[in-house]
Amino acid sequence: MCRGYFFLLGDPEPFLTFYRTFHYTWDYSGRYVLVLPSLQYFEAFIDSYIGQRTEQILGVVKSSTEGEWVLYMNQLYWGQRVRRINTWDRHKFTRQLDLFPDKLADLHGAQLKITHFNYGPYSFVRRAKNDTVLARFGMDVEIVKAVAHVLNATAVFTSPNERTWGEKYENGSWYGIMGQLHRREVDIGIAFYITIQWSEVPDLTAPYIDDPICFMTRMEPPLPHWQSLAFPFHQWTWLAVLVGLIVSGPLLFLLARASGRCGGERRNLQDLSFSWYYAFGVHFCEAHATLPRSTSTQVFVQFLWLYTMILTISYSANLKSFLLVKKQPAMMETFQDLYESGLEMGALGKLFRDGFAKSSDPYIKKVTMNVASGEEAGNSLFIGFQFLEVGTEGAEQARLVLLEGSGSGA
Structure with a gap:
């Protein structure tokens, strides 16, 4: 789709001031016709930031002859910045030609100034001991050379004094590659990242390669082997085991005392210290010669043995895994x-x-x-x-x- 814009400017100053300030709102791929009071205004616009980056701009200026208008075209990279191309004489053009030719298909040998610094694998600058450039190569360098060849242009390479992309100073100026682009010393900067900060100076291309962000930190040494004894269970599991170890002894004591009132339970199980010792031994899979007599106490002890057997088997299996494989410290994921x-x-x-x-x-x-x-x-x-x-x-x-x-x- 071709977008066209027509401006009838009796006083061009507000128009020029607006787009010097808000150049990011400009449609650089559109076709523009500017009707201006004089050629000087058209030349001033062509020399502006947006004028140097817009392919199709046509200026219409009234001549001194009655009923005659002169048409001027921006040259972009074709030699002089402005060229007179046609005249409107009352009712028709004096010449029949394309008012909006393709100016990028053939640059007629124009020089494209390209800036970069040593940032592999995208661009390399090999220098001698006296800092003279011996060779320039890399992915982006070869891409720009190929583009220049296709467009019939000459690629001229340079490097910023700071040899970096550059940032914005508090006074609004830039340094590095960004400074060269901002001061219009070069046409193209290569080996760039696409960021919000940098988008206010150059017209960035679509990305052709994705280079993910990576955070790197010094790797901590593996945890000591003696800590492997605690790894098989989560901290909440260990807390539950501790609660069970503390509570099981008093529960066994209470069941034995309740059964002992009817004369059906051993007297040693009716002692709190012995019941606790009994439950503690079961947790470590140590059998006791004393067996409960009452049904309620037997059911509880059977449940306790089943619980501790499952706990012991799970712990032993997990412990073998942690002893064979070293556990690394927790990593940052977000x-x-x-x-x-x-x-x-x-x-x-x-x-x-x-x-x-x-x-x-x-x-x-x-x-x-x-x-x-x-x-x-x-x-x-x-x-x-x-x-x-x-x-x-x-x-x-x-x-x-x-x-x-x-x-x-x-």
Whole structure:
């Protein structure tokens, strides 16, 4: 679908001021016809941020001749920024031609300035000892070269002085690749992540690769073997076993005393200390020579033996498993776990801290308070462009390391 826009501008200043401020509302793929009082206004618009990024813009300016209007077209990458293409003389055009030609299919050898820095595997910059560039290669570099070849353009590569993506200063300016794009020193920046913060400067492409975010922390050593004695049961199970051990002795004593009034139970079972000792032995599968005589006491002891046999078999089977396999400490699985751990995080730059702060998830927002930039994290953070390596000394100091990743676009 082709979207067209027609602006009849007696006073172009409000229009130009509005789109200098709110350029993100502009439809860069639309076709525009601007009727302006002079060519200077059209040239000023073409030199603006949105004018340099819009393919189809047509300017109509009234000439000094009565009933004549001159048509101008933006050149984009075709040499001079503005070219006169036609004239409307009273009732017709003086030339028959396409007012909105495809300006991206063939760039006529125009130079495309492309900026990047060493961030593998997407882009590499090999330098000599004197810092001169020896070679540029990588996934994004080859993609841009192929695109330039198809569009009949020349790819000219450069790198920012800071050799990073860049962030926004408090005064509104940018540094790094973002600064070069913001100052219009280059046409394309490659090896980018798609983020909300960066979308206000460049026009980001659709992502062509997905690079998930990964949190890395120093692995704690396995728990000592002696603790395996407690692993087979959950803490609530151990609590239930303890309650059963405490209560079973007095219950046996009460049943024996009730049966003893009728003369049908052994006297030693009617003693509280002996009943407790009896129930304690049953829990450890130790048989007693004393057997209850009354029916109620026999039923209770039979139930107690069945209960302790099931408990003992379950415990022994689970204990063998925990003795054979070392139990690892509990891991963090969610952002809530990450926040509640209270660990300090290290991140490369402010990308993640700013992104987390704008998240709708309350725990991700809370995590932001624990994120330190690469400079603040100091030696605890070791991030390479090809791999992440935590050294022995750094691993002892680092509580948590944050490895960056997201969708990437050229």
